[in-house]
Amino acid sequence: MRNALCDTLISLYKQNRFLFMTGDLGFMALEPLRAIMGGDFVNAGVAEQNMVSAAAGVAHTGLQTWVYSIAPFAYARPFEQIRNDVCLHDLDVKIVGNGGGYAYGYMGATHHAIEDYGVMAALQNMICHIPAFAGDVLPIARRMQQTPGPAYLRLGRHEMPVEAVLPDYAPWRELLSGESGNIVVVGPVVGQVYQAVQSVMAKKGGSFGLWVLTELPVPEIPQGLRESIVQHPEKPLIIVEEHVAHGGVGMAICHLLAKLGASPRNFRHLHAAGYLKGSGYGTQQFHRKQSGIDAESVELLLGGLV
Structure with missing residues (x-):
């Protein structure tokens, strides 16, 4: 789904400008997005709390901001900043966590995200999105872009059998x-x-x-x-x-x-x-x-x- 997100954000950025911040992750996947966005693509380094607070500041000026990391570093490490800086002020910050659930396997509990959407959905103004299929990423990202306010996107792997017939996207x-x-x-x-x-x-x-x-x-x-x-x-x-x-x-x-x-x-x-x-x-x-x-x-x- 990460590649689908990259393609989707490129399309959305061409329509409406936003800022994208990564916590030093996304290599071998987000380079095409960086090439399109130029200075609007920011590597914040391994500093997730600072990244979220900075994103809240940018959003406060009126520019939608997306922040990206692997799921536990996106929601757990900067939780206080998400709660206080983003959600309580209802700011237009979109948090993307790659590898929800047990996706990072052998890396262990520190890299798993098995409490994420329960924690995030408890926050004021937060909407959580958990795409089931790669094809869900585009309509979900569009909904996120068009809906002001905090949102969390949990990415995983597309696992549906190829013969399955999927209906159009809906929650x-x-x-x-x-x-x-x-x-x-x-x-x-x-x-x-x-x-x-x-x-x-x-x-x-x-x-x-x-x-x-x-x-x-x-x-x-x-x-x-x-x-x-x-x-x-x-x-x-x-x-x-x-x-x-x-x-x-x-x-x-x-x-x-x-x-x-x-x-x-x-x-x-x-x-x-x-x-x-x-x-x-x-x-x-x-x-x-x-x-x-x-x-x-x-x-x-x-x-x-x-």
Whole structure:
């Protein structure tokens, strides 16, 4: 998705000027953007707190500013500056974090971002975007550019099978329809879940409604999904996200359902488990497997529900 972001920002910059700041990252990917932007592309160095405060100052003058780093350095290291300088003043700063979830694998917990959008969505005025597919980056970046105020963009890898037919972008999209239950997935891990659903359908004949969510906070549940949950509480409802449970979409969905008086009798929340004692670090897929959010684990769960 990082290359898709570069191409997108080049297109957007040609239409409307903005400032882009990087925390000394983006090499072998952002050079075309730097060439187009010239002096509007700034390498702030390994100084993320200063970078965010400077971005807030520039935005205060009226120039939209984008800041970029890997996800934990984009949201966690400068958290105080994001909260106090950007969000409380409702400034037009766009924060881009590359490699959400367990994407940086062997680099370990310091380079993972499994609490990011929960933390960011809690901040005043902040909107979070978690593109699921490379094709989401352009419409999301356009929405971010056209919507004044703070925003966070969590980038990952495009993992969807090439044969999948994707609907036009929207914060909520139904990828598959089905009668065996409903699944809500956040971001790129939907590729794992899609494989699992297709495999279960081929082996056992069950079908699941598969929804992908890419924007937070969650103001409401779309009508089709809401009606299915309310009218058929016996159907399983499964939330899958590469994020810890606390502050995640699972909790947000439960809150919305409680307000509706809805109570699905078979609710499952599959989420990042953090780090199991003594297990060490591994690839993104290794940590997904430990958390039960890889294709094989999800298929095993769904197979038992059909």
